[in-house]
Amino acid sequence: MKKKKTIIISAILFVMALMLSVSSFLFVDGxxxxxxxxxxxxxxxTIHQGVNSLNIQLEDDFDxxxxxxxxxxxxxxxxxxxIMESYNIVEPxxxxxxxxxxxxxxxxxxxxxxxxxxxxxDLERGVLDSHISSLTGERVFNIFERVYFxxxxxxxxxxxxxxxxxxxxFTLTFYDYTGFSYLVNRDGTIMVRSRHKNSNKTLxxxxxxxxxxQNELNMIDAFKDSIYKLKTGWAKFNYYGEGMxxxxxxxxxxxxxxxxxxxxxxxxxxxxxxxxxxTILFLGVIVIIILIxxxxxxxxxxxxxxxHTEELQxxxxxxxxxxxxxxxxLMNMSHDVRTPLNTILGMTAIAKKESNNKEKMNECVEKIDxxxxxLLSLVNDVLDMxxxxxxxxxxxxxxxxxxxxxxxxxxxxxxEAKEAKLTLDLSIQLRNEHIIGDSLRIQQVLINIxxxxxxxxxxxxxxxxxxIQLEDDIKEGYGTYRFSCTDTGIGMxxxxxxxxxxxxxxxxxxxxxxxxxxxxxxxxxxxxxxxMGGTISVKSEIDKGSTFxxxxxxxxxxxxxxQEEHTQDxxxxxxxxxxxxxxxxxxxxxxxxxxxxxxxAEELIGTTGVQIEKAYNGKEAVELFAKNPCGYYHLIFMDIxxxxxxxxxxxKQIRNFDRKDAKTIPIIxxxxxxxxxxxxxxxxxxxxxxxxxxxxxxxVWKILKKYITLSSKSPT
Ligand code: ADP
Numbered sequence: 001m002k003k004k005k006t007i008i009i010s011a012i013l014f015v016m017a018l019m020l021s022v023s024s025f026l027f028v029d030g031x032x033x034x035x036x037x038x039x040x041x042x043x044x045x046t047i048h049q050g051v052n053s054l055n056i057q058l059e060d061d062f063d064x065x066x067x068x069x070x071x072x073x074x075x076x077x078x079x080x081x082x083i084m085e086s087y088n089i090v091e092p093x094x095x096x097x098x099x100x101x102x103x104x105x106x107x108x109x110x111x112x113x114x115x116x117x118x119x120x121x122d123l124e125r126g127v128l129d130s131h132i133s134s135l136t137g138e139r140v141f142n143i144f145e146r147v148y149f150x151x152x153x154x155x156x157x158x159x160x161x162x163x164x165x166x167x168x169x170f171t172l173t174f175y176d177y178t179g180f181s182y183l184v185n186r187d188g189t190i191m192v193r194s195r196h197k198n199s200n201k202t203l204x205x206x207x208x209x210x211x212x213x214q215n216e217l218n219m220i221d222a223f224k225d226s227i228y229k230l231k232t233g234w235a236k237f238n239y240y241g242e243g244m245x246x247x248x249x250x251x252x253x254x255x256x257x258x259x260x261x262x263x264x265x266x267x268x269x270x271x272x273x274x275x276x277x278x279t280i281l282f283l284g285v286i287v288i289i290i291l292i293x294x295x296x297x298x299x300x301x302x303x304x305x306x307x308h309t310e311e312l313q314x315x316x317x318x319x320x321x322x323x324x325x326x327x328x329x330l331m332n333m334s335h336d337v338r339t340p341l342n343t344i345l346g347m348t349a350i351a352k353k354e355s356n357n358k359e360k361m362n363e364c365v366e367k368i369d370x371x372x373x374x375l376l377s378l379v380n381d382v383l384d385m386x387x388x389x390x391x392x393x394x395x396x397x398x399x400x401x402x403x404x405x406x407x408x409x410x411x412x413x414x415x416e417a418k419e420a421k422l423t424l425d426l427s428i429q430l431r432n433e434h435i436i437g438d439s440l441r442i443q444q445v446l447i448n449i450x451x452x453x454x455x456x457x458x459x460x461x462x463x464x465x466x467x468i469q470l471e472d473d474i475k476e477g478y479g480t481y482r483f484s485c486t487d488t489g490i491g492m493x494x495x496x497x498x499x500x501x502x503x504x505x506x507x508x509x510x511x512x513x514x515x516x517x518x519x520x521x522x523x524x525x526x527x528x529x530x531x532m533g534g535t536i537s538v539k540s541e542i543d544k545g546s547t548f549x550x551x552x553x554x555x556x557x558x559x560x561x562x563q564e565e566h567t568q569d570x571x572x573x574x575x576x577x578x579x580x581x582x583x584x585x586x587x588x589x590x591x592x593x594x595x596x597x598x599x600x601a602e603e604l605i606g607t608t609g610v611q612i613e614k615a616y617n618g619k620e621a622v623e624l625f626a627k628n629p630c631g632y633y634h635l636i637f638m639d640i641x642x643x644x645x646x647x648x649x650x651x652k653q654i655r656n657f658d659r660k661d662a663k664t665i666p667i668i669x670x671x672x673x674x675x676x677x678x679x680x681x682x683x684x685x686x687x688x689x690x691x692x693x694x695x696x697x698x699x700v701w702k703i704l705k706k707y708i709t710l711s712s713k714s715p716t
Contacts, residue, residue: 006301013294017287024283032276039268040234043179043247043261048232050181051249051259054166058143058255062125064091065145065157072096072157073147080149093161096147099154111135111160114142118156127255130163130191139163141191143254163192179263182206186228186256206246206260214238230258242266328504336378336518343371376694381520383674385503388527392676395438395531399557402433402481406467409443413450413465421459424450429468432479435554441528442552448521449485449548455515457489457545474556481552488545497538501526509542581701583610586634586708590614591621591650592670593642597693601637601670604695608704610634617642618650625654630661634708638687640671640678647671648685655686666707670695 068087072080084096097110097118112134123146130141140160147155166183183192188207203209206227210220215237223235223246230250237244243265251257351364387393410426417424453463463485470480492500496507506519529536533553540546590605590612592598602612613633615621622645625633636654640647651667666689669682674692682690688707691699 010294010298017290020287047247047249047259047261055252061159069145069147094159097156097158125254167192178267181261183257184260210237332504340371340375344368384524387676397436398439400435400437400439403428409446417454420454422461424463426465431469432556434557437554445525448525453485453487457487461488463487478553479556483550486547491542491544491546492540583608587611589633589636592639593617618645621650622653630659635666637668637670640673651685651687
């Protein structure tokens with residue numbers, strides 16, 4: 001769905017880019033045409049300016065001639081020379097040419113070319129074509145005005161222009177001197193050429209630029225006709241394969257002249273091209289940016305969707321793996337639970353049958369006890385697994401004398417080793433004995449590893465336990481303690497070592513050897529060590545043995561603990577000690593809904609001598625507590641899951657009573673709900689502690705010792 005959306009958005013962006021490209025093309029084409037029109041317009045406008053200034057100058061000069069004419073015809077013909085002299089002071093280029101003057105040929109003051117023209121002319125005023133002056137040898141042209149004297153004498157007032165000077169005025173520069181301008185007459189003959197550095201000096205007629213071989217004749221004729229008629233316009237012709245633009249406009253002021261400018265087409269288009277190029281570049285950059293955005297968008301979205309798919313796949317794989325683990329777990333548990341159950345049920349059946357044979361009965365009970373304990377250890381493993389898995393395992397901070405703890409574990413293990421016909425040695429080298437750690441979990445780690453060493457080493461083998469404190473200095477109050485356990489057992493295959501700390505993994509070598517196990521212990525061991533910040537590694541060789549090495553990082557306590565205190569903490573309470581504690585004067589309330597459980601609890605707890613009153617649900621417990629006076633009960637053992645009112649609610653209600661012992665009476669959860677969350681919920685509901693079923697009398701003794709003060713008098 002997301003992918004489809006990405007493709008659609010990317011496609012829209014691509015179409016946008018495409019549309020922009022097409023419209024850019026049309027736009028560029030339009031701009032191109034506009035630029036062309038604009039260039040032609042600029043040229044014609046420039047020509048027009050040039051023509052205008054020439055028109056103005058010639059008309060002004062004709063006005064001057066007119067003025068002089070009026071002046072000289074007013075007076076006598078004999079006075080004209082005087083008048084002319086006075087005008088010549090300001091207008092030295094104006095001369096009077098007397099018509100039919102026989103001395104004309106010899107007259108040193110007159111240009112013979114002008115004389116020749118004027119003799120044959122019948123025009124009143126006009127402009128003479130340019131020519132070389134017989135007086136100065138320079139190229140000149142003239143304007144003239146006919147004058148009639150009273151005595152029928154005729155003359156011309158003639159003003160002479162040096163083309164060199166006049167050219168300055170209409171030298172129109174086009175496109176960096178690549179365009180030329182000319183003053184031509186109607187026949188195309190060049191009268192005055194602009195003074196451009198690149199101008200063709202040999203060209204005498206602009207039509208010579210237009211070869212009939214390279215251009216259409218009707219176009220040439222139309223152009224010639226326009227020139228002849230002194231029109232205004234423009235035309236394009238080929239000149240040696242190159243386009244040439246001719247712009248022209250006729251002069252007024254009685255001339256038959258036009259101003260023509262010629263510019264190569266390439267020059268015009270080049271300028272337009274440079275503008276266009278910039279425009280195309282600009283539009284091109286925009287199109288490219290849009291395309292890049294579209295491509296990036298597509299790539300990013302595709303990447304996202306790829307990551308998403310990968311995440312989904314990995315989640316699926318995880319779910320799959322979790323399902324497999326679950327399946328494996330159920331399979332293993334079903335098998336592992338059935339085995340001790342089989343023993344329990346089988347032994348119970350035998351016991352029933354052999355009820356008169358006390359010895360056989362004892363044997364059965366002993367086996368039922370072993371199988372029951374095994375079942376319990378399985379359930380505890382499941383509990384640990386769940387706690388580790390959910391990150392709910394909480395470590396305690398106990399004061400520990402490490403040598404004592406280690407020796408106690410080793411002593412327990414020595415018994416098992418002896419039974420398995422193994423020798424077990426230990427060596428300890430510590431500098432700092434007193435550490436802080438979770439005593440039970442440390443023991444669990446050690447026992448798991450040593451147990452395996454004993455389990456997987458055939459009779460006659462040897463197990464060596466070492467505990468050393470590493471040489472490194474204590475860093476930030478922590479020391480490293482290395483425990484290693486080396487056995488001469490069956491060993492493991494190298495490929496298995498990669499999986500050894502995963503749940504339910506067992507080496508083929510082990511399963512073949514037929515040693516019972518669940519493949520859970522080491523995974524739990526690793527989980528506990530991870531939590532403690534410790535590490536575990538293993539080296540093993542088939543049939544040679546294995547070495548497990550554990551590095552613990554413990555907080556070191558500087559002052560040493562009192563031996564006795566510690567012993568009391570970790571050691572199992574001795575029976576004689578238990579006997580010393582007399583609870584017969586104390587009363588507890590036992591809250592339990594299942595009759596059988598009530599019976600077992602009553603029986604077991606009753607062995608401490610304590611008086612027991614019973615309640616079969618939370619409500620009954622609350623009522624009994626309310627009914628009896630303050631201090632009547634010394635402690636409450638409270639089940640959690642019960643009908644009518646559960647243990648949490650009952651505890652809350654008891655704690656809320658407005659009486660002295662409501663807050664102080666010890667309430668201990670005694671429940672089969674033994675997960676970390678259950679313990680937490682029990683404490684939150686106001687209970688003091690939580691002990692798990694099945695009842696461990698060791699734990700019960702500890703609770704009584706901790707919460708019931710023996711010196712206090714019984715309320716009864
Ligand atoms: P269990 O021993 O209940 O099967 P563990 O998690 O303690 O489970 O051990 C996992 C596996 O590692 C064992 O099944 C066995 O294959 C192997 N293993 C552990 N310790 C040893 C050892 N000392 N010697 C040989 N194999 C061992």
